[in-house]
Amino acid sequence: MKVTQVCRRHSSTEKTYNVTMKITVFLLLLLVCSDSTAQTTPEADKEIQQPLPQDIRDLLKELAASVAQQKVEITFLKIENQAQEAKLEKQETEITKLKQQVEVKQVAFTVSLSAEGEITVGPFDTLSTLIFKHVVTNIGNAYNQNTGMFTAPVRGAYHFEWYIGAHGFVTAAVLVKNTEQIFLAYEQQSSGYGTSSSGATLLLEAGDTVFLQLWPQTKMYDNRHHHTTFSGRLLFTM
Template sequence: MKFRTLLLLTLLGFLAVELGFGQRGDTDINQWMSAKDTLIKSLEEKVNKVEKCQEDLAGLDSRLKATEDKLTRQKAETDKLKEENEGLKTRLDAVEKELNRLGQSVGRAAPQIAFSASLANTGEIYRGPCTDKALIFKRVFSNAGNGYDSNTGIFTAPVNGLYHFTFSTYGYNTHTVGAILKKNNVHQISTYDSPSSDSSDFSSNAAVLQLAAGDRVHLELWDNGRVYDNLNGHTTFSGFLLFTLKK
């Protein structure tokens, strides 16, 4: 608006000066006035354009400031996220190191102990009734840690811990079928099936025992008991370490 006022005042000054240059005829004055009117209209159009440009520039300046403010906020948020990511990465690295340490510690503290065996290693075998009732499982499938002795049928705990044992027994109806799981010669669990009219009997059992290093576990027949096995592996004995204990 100030620009428009200043321009019009300057134009009027020019007109006033020009009118004072001398006398003119009516025709000359009319032509002169017409030319000046055309000039004024042209100048007004240009002034309008200039003002429109000024308004556009003001709008652009406002939007530019808004964009700058938005970019500033986004940069602040990006910097904050970057800082949080760095913190998360640091904590993640610490967790990975701790997991590796725990994995190495568990690997050292948890020995691999497990065995599995069946009674017969060749042909067919009947065991019992007999004076020596201990069952010796000759066909060894696995014996990690060498805790099981296939010459005596005894498992000796290498370390303190909780151990899981399972066993199965199979036999015919002429005798008692089953066995007793013993820890240091003390009865723990058993399977049992008395003579009956059916042709054969099968049973199984399992237990978790707390053993100290050196404790011994084995299976024995019942008095007057008998079991049968062949390469199909009907009568079996297995065990493994669940986890170690300090005492």
């Protein structure tokens, strides 16, 4: 009786050992086969060709299904992450625009042609940009006194006005947006002093430039009383 029990236990242990060994050998063969440079042996080929036990096949099916599900989940996570990144970039762009609008909500400048003393500019054969040297106000620093150009810091509606002086000659100045001529102020004075003025409200994009140009074959006059001026301000952003 004892001998029979011992033999049964030995048989069960041997069976379990064989199944474990088969699984181990199979997994090792999978690792070896995954290497493109590995060479299989006849013994390994013979082991691969042998039918696998049902429990091992079931286990492999479960593993394959789990791997496939994980791949699908990873793909969806990547798509979701890309959508979240695009959403965050859009929000950051909107926040940046809002910050810019808040920072430049106050823009205004007033300048005159003469920094000191009496001056006469022109005449020139072609249009010439007027550089107003005397800066009275430049809130937002949008006017450049070195170039005479105003650069819009943000999209919005801006209003501009300019006054020009003539002293015994013809004077004319045109308001220019980028390369487009908007309005012309003109004054002809045969003797004595005279002035002319004009104004315009423009829709500007951020980066647009606005400036005054002296009309060909005309002159511009100014003195310490600052008769010739150029002003602009932001009315509201858009």
